[in-house]
Amino acid sequence: MSSLFAERMGKTPRSFIRETLKVTECPDIISFAGGLPNPTVFPVRELAEVAKDVISDEGAAALQYATTEGYLPLREWVADRYAHRYGLSVSPDEILITHGSQQCLDLCGKVFIDKGTPVAIEEPGYLGAIQAFSLYEADFVPIKLEYDGPVIDDVRDSMEKKCRFFYGVPNSQNPSGVTWSETKRREVAGIIGSSDSMFIEDDAYGEIRFAGDIPTPVKKYIPDQVVMNGSFSKIITPGMRMGWVCAPKEVMTQLVTAKQATDLHSSILAQRIISRYLSEYPIDSYIRKITETYQKQCECMLNAIKKEFPDSVSYTIPDGGMFIWVTLPDGCSSLEVFNKALEKKIAVLPGIPFYTHGGGENTMRLNFSNSSFDQIEEGIRRLSEVLKTFTST
Amino acid sequence: MSSLFAERMGKTPRSFIRETLKVTECPDIISFAGGLPNPTVFPVRELAEVAKDVISDEGAAALQYATTEGYLPLREWVADRYAHRYGLSVSPDEILITHGSQQCLDLCGKVFIDKGTPVAIEEPGYLGAIQAFSLYEADFVPIKLEYDGPVIDDVRDSMEKKCRFFYGVPNSQNPSGVTWSETKRREVAGIIGSSDSMFIEDDAYGEIRFAGDIPTPVKKYIPDQVVMNGSFSKIITPGMRMGWVCAPKEVMTQLVTAKQATDLHSSILAQRIISRYLSEYPIDSYIRKITETYQKQCECMLNAIKKEFPDSVSYTIPDGGMFIWVTLPDGCSSLEVFNKALEKKIAVLPGIPFYTHGGGENTMRLNFSNSSFDQIEEGIRRLSEVLKTFTST
Structure with a gap:
């Protein structure tokens, strides 16, 4: 049957993210691997009312x-x-x-x-x-x-x-x-x-x-x-x-x-x-709430990283968004870090799939928007233990 | 700029239906050209309640x-x-x-x-x-x-x-x-x-x-x-x-x-x-209601066609769905019928775009699911007047 498939299908990476997320879906894992917005700030009550009103009032x-x-x-x-x-x-x-x-x-x-x-x-x-x-x-x-x-x-x-x-x-x-x-x-x-x-x-x-x-x-x-x-x-x-x-x-x-x-x-x-x-609803004040929430999560993760990560590991300091990018010393494999970290119930996202021509083996992405302060601090602490075993060798 | 566009864009027909629908959107036109379900049977009240409950109960x-x-x-x-x-x-x-x-x-x-x-x-x-x-x-x-x-x-x-x-x-x-x-x-x-x-x-x-x-x-x-x-x-x-x-x-x-x-x-x-x-909600009884509604609309249109259309025009008798297909005598152009019918505030859909290799000039599609009985009877009557001018020449 595979002869029926278009050539393009052989050229399209199945999402490493998606496969990774499956591994990391266990509830006891602290995951920095995904890219989910923080659901605690979703305007649930407001959207429930609006959804009903739209259908009731605007009908067909x-x-x-x-x-x-x-x-x-x-x-x-x-x-x-x-x-x-x-x-x-x-x-x-x-x-x-x-x-x-x-x-x-x-x-x-x-x-x-x-x-x-x-x-x-x-x-x-x-x-x-x-x-x-x-x-x-x-x-x-x-x-x-x-x-x-x-x-x-x-x-x-x-x-x-x-x-x-x-x-x-x-x-x-x-x-x-x-x-x-x-x-x-x-x-x-x-x-x-x-x-x-x-x-x-x-x-x-x-x-x-x-x-x-x-x-x-x-x-x-x-x-x-x-x-x-x-x-x-x-x-x-x-x-x-x-x-x-x-x-x-x-x-x-x-x-x-x-x-x-x-x-x-x-x-x-x-x-x-x-x-x-x-x-x-006033969208600007809602966006301010989201932004402040993410900023605090980001600062929490940056503070933990600064305190815990080995000096040889560098990272970006974002002024927005949901992600921090981490670069390990040359020769360090983030895939190996991924596997070791999973043993400690921490999930990160290795950077390789973000490169179209190879490279990035020593990079990884950390998401801060979908974890509590406690999870961020504990997660970065455990991740640092893994990183230290790599950077000390 | 057109040199930037992919080759495929030159091969894709812009929807004739879409362009046609724009012409026929005037409220005083009886349109058999579209393909809309009958909005009078939409479960509006039920969906309004369900939408609210889903968001309220299931939240994030x-x-x-x-x-x-x-x-x-x-x-x-x-x-x-x-x-x-x-x-x-x-x-x-x-x-x-x-x-x-x-x-x-x-x-x-x-x-x-x-x-x-x-x-x-x-x-x-x-x-x-x-x-x-x-x-x-x-x-x-x-x-x-x-x-x-x-x-x-x-x-x-x-x-x-x-x-x-x-x-x-x-x-x-x-x-x-x-x-x-x-x-x-x-x-x-x-x-x-x-x-x-x-x-x-x-x-x-x-x-x-x-x-x-x-x-x-x-x-x-x-x-x-x-x-x-x-x-x-x-x-x-x-x-x-x-x-x-x-x-x-x-x-x-x-x-x-x-x-x-x-x-x-x-x-x-x-x-x-x-x-x-x-x-x-009991979907089977809802589907029965839709089906009975469309069946009556279909029968209304078929009866009007049988009564009004010239004998030289043939048509399908559907056992479901939303459309009747009409074939005019050889040499009759449904595009010309379309234009003449529009003058009488009736819209039909010429069949040409449904053919990938040309042909179908004497065919057209009629939708029955989105018109009232009165509109169907009046519309078919006026359309017949147009058809008679074509089939008699």
Whole structure:
């Protein structure tokens, strides 16, 4: 039967994360391996009321087939948000509601990638994007990520290699936690702006920012060459799978065609629930609550790391998002750390799957948003014991 | 910028249906062009209560990220339903919950179709499938549809052409309303069973059956070579975009990988709402209500057609589903009928987009599920006036 399967299936990594999560699902394991938002801050009571009201008041309109582009008031909310937060001027016509921001990546794969098309991606890069673009048989061109963003020479090289787009996560990147500096944003915009390529600006974590000014989106500099996506997963809840993509009109026409062939439209019930929630409750104070919660969890983990980790282990200090990226000394294997840590009931995520061309054996990702302070402190203490056995040899 | 777009985008028809629906959205138009379920039978009150209860009672679990395969109780319901209705023995592990049954087609495209892969499809065929498979650059092999199912010689030829699968809708097909005879189901199963190919059995309309025995799924004969999909859109409501795909385990592994890269998982909130609705309310009596409603609408339209249409116009007599297929005399153009009918505020759907290799100029699809008796009678009367001007010349 395997001869029936498309070639692309052999090129797509089954999610290491997914397989890992299965191992780490035991309730007695402290897991820093996943990437779940903190469910203790979900607006459960509010959403229960809103869901009932939407169906009761809006009736069949909330349950019938709907337009591919999405619910207009929700697209208007996104456009307003972009205007106020980022100073971006986009029309609701440039916004399409998707089933999570992951679906934006699938749609971009459909619209931009032929078999063997070169596409640039941060290294380490977001695994969901690697999976999505692999399904369209992209030829990945890695762009090394430093503590302040991508290596600019790599970006320039990727454009010379005729990459059709560069996909990056400038705000609190998954997996690294890195936020691009303002300088690098300008430089990347300059390079892409003088090419025929696009930038796909994944902004899933843009609202989850602990401190500092709001960074300038690359889209602000080169609006006609940027496809930007966003997510309600991190600012409301992820289970409804609601996100959006914002693209120049010529690209949007293609994205809508692709979306329609993929699943007709995004759940109109979920769109109306989120739209009504946004109109009835103060989202800014809710986002502040999430952000403060994550910031405290992040500080707790950073303090524990500072106290416990061997000096030879380095790590990022995120200004937002959900992840800390850890680099072990050269020659240390995070896969071995993973296995040893599991024996101590601690789960981490080895960094290898975030690399499209090998490497990253000595890296790992730690999630801080889904553990209590006690779990974080105890988990980092046990993880440090494992790390010490590796770094002392 | 168009040089950036993938080749597939040039091969994918923008939905004629979608464009047509835009023209026909004026409230004073009687539209038989769409394919909407009848919203007057949506269980609005019940779903409002269930939605609230799911969120209140199940809390964060209904709002957090979830597994790619889907909510187990819902997959168990599908497996049970298949056992009782069709005598199929499938495990919940062979079921994946999708964002509508349209997503099953996208996932099958991902899993089975390389550029130029030959795939067989009924002619006329479901437009959503033509769009989905076009995005994977399939090479369509049409299989002519007769009043009792596919032309068997065409099926045999398609296997000789090494089609990787045959996609069909054996129950109350969209667009034709045709249900395959038992004989043809056995014959198709025999031909596919002695090949290395698969059958993709789209069963979106299987539950909407007006009369007669429950037909035998092709999957009953060759379970290991059939991917079967189903939909909650026609038996509950479509707006939540909930469907499923049932596949042999080896295929399911690939489908799950594809689903994860596409949108991680289907809305867990929608899955839990539907699962709870199915456990708290008697779905059989609800489906009976839908079926009786559609049957009456169908009979109303058939009676009006019999009374009004010129004798030279033929049409199918569906035993379920939502559509009647109309064939005009050779040389009559349904596109011209469409334009003339619009002047009389009647919308029909010309049949051309349902053909992958041209043809069908004298065919059109009529939807009966979304119009009142008065609208159906008045609409068919006005449409007949148009038809008479064509058939008399």
